[in-house]
Amino acid sequence: MSQQELLTVEGLSVTYYGPPDVEAVHEASFDVRRGEIFGLAGESGCGKTTLIAALTRLLPDNGAVTAGRIMFAGADWLKLPPSEVDAWRWRKISLVSQSAMNSLNPVISVGEQIVDAILAHQPQTSKREAWDRARALLRMVEVDPKHVHSYAHELSGGMRQRAMIAMALALEPDLVVMDEPTTALDVVVQAQIIHQVRTLQEQLGFSVIFVTHDMSLLLSIADRIAIMYAGEIVEVGSRERLNREAAHPYTRGLIESFPSVFERKSRVGIPGAPPSMVTPPPGCRFHLRCPARLTMCDTVVPEERVLDAAGHRVRCHLYDSVEAIGQNGRN
Ligand SMILES: Nc1ncnc2c1ncn2[C@@H]1O[C@H](COP(=O)(O)OP(=O)(O)OP(=O)(O)O)[C@@H](O)[C@H]1O
Numbered sequence: 001m002s003q004q005e006l007l008t009v010e011g012l013s014v015t016y017y018g019p020p021d022v023e024a025v026h027e028a029s030f031d032v033r034r035g036e037i038f039g040l041a042g043e044s045g046c047g048k049t050t051l052i053a054a055l056t057r058l059l060p061d062n063g064a065v066t067a068g069r070i071m072f073a074g075a076d077w078l079k080l081p082p083s084e085v086d087a088w089r090w091r092k093i094s095l096v097s098q099s100a101m102n103s104l105n106p107v108i109s110v111g112e113q114i115v116d117a118i119l120a121h122q123p124q125t126s127k128r129e130a131w132d133r134a135r136a137l138l139r140m141v142e143v144d145p146k147h148v149h150s151y152a153h154e155l156s157g158g159m160r161q162r163a164m165i166a167m168a169l170a171l172e173p174d175l176v177v178m179d180e181p182t183t184a185l186d187v188v189v190q191a192q193i194i195h196q197v198r199t200l201q202e203q204l205g206f207s208v209i210f211v212t213h214d215m216s217l218l219l220s221i222a223d224r225i226a227i228m229y230a231g232e233i234v235e236v237g238s239r240e241r242l243n244r245e246a247a248h249p250y251t252r253g254l255i256e257s258f259p260s261v262f263e264r265k266s267r268v269g270i271p272g273a274p275p276s277m278v279t280p281p282p283g284c285r286f287h288l289r290c291p292a293r294l295t296m297c298d299t300v301v302p303e304e305r306v307l308d309a310a311g312h313r314v315r316c317h318l319y320d321s322v323e324a325i326g327q328n329g330r331n
């Protein structure tokens, strides 16, 4: 792991124990670099939240990591005892969860919640300082600091979401994980919040994992993007690369199914639905819906291919010859 990487995930698999057992993430590998926005996209049920829950050590009791390794800020993260994970939470890693809209405590003011988080992790801070920080944090996410004394129900959805982001940033973590932080908001507020996150990220230098099913959003804000399908990461590449030449037929379908911010085009959509995660199809998991399907895709699991030196990777038989070319080139 180089200095550049903050988080490295290698071959991560996660199962929820049933019955039925569901392997919601299968052999996922990627890294998140310092100071980047890393986007994670894929249709509902493909395992995004599960992957995030494993990364933040917040899997529910029936979920477990069955394979793989996560290196985070120099630590073998999955081996860290829970007490240390708790100490790292907020300080090194924080989560704005998919249900963030409802995860502010309704009976404590917004300011008190931020102050509590600060005091729990930095007990040397005075109460006065902590309240000043809470106001400054709200200002930073463009919420009027008078709302330190407001309760969640007194805030609009957008303001609640901004308050959650302020809390996530309160202890200046290295990594902020945002699981569909804005999907419940109207598009104008979504865009404002996302641009705010980008600006703060540029000022403060933290890394972000931004989860969404909205590709057009990621293609405008993320530095690099991973695409998940049926529990697997099928493509990882830079925003530029995915904008210009997305490799996986699924990625292309996803991009085409969202209207572009820049041009007017109609939604195409990907026919069919994702497969059951209880019994994923043999071969390539996408073959039943793939417009570019080869005979072998029905039975042979595609290996991951590296398409360029910048780490554009894809899991698709269409690129099987790419590595052969690379090997010939080396010989
Ligand atoms: N606690 C759980 N117990 C059992 N199965 C679960 C649990 N949570 C999720 N799953 C299953 O794991 C799979 C992946 O779900 P997950 O919530 O990670 O997907 P997602 O990509 O975040 O979807 P969405 O876009 O709807 O948020 C699904 O098949 C889901 O039904």
Ligand SMILES: [Mg+2]
Pocket: 048, 049, 050, 098, 179
């Ligand atoms: Mg989810």
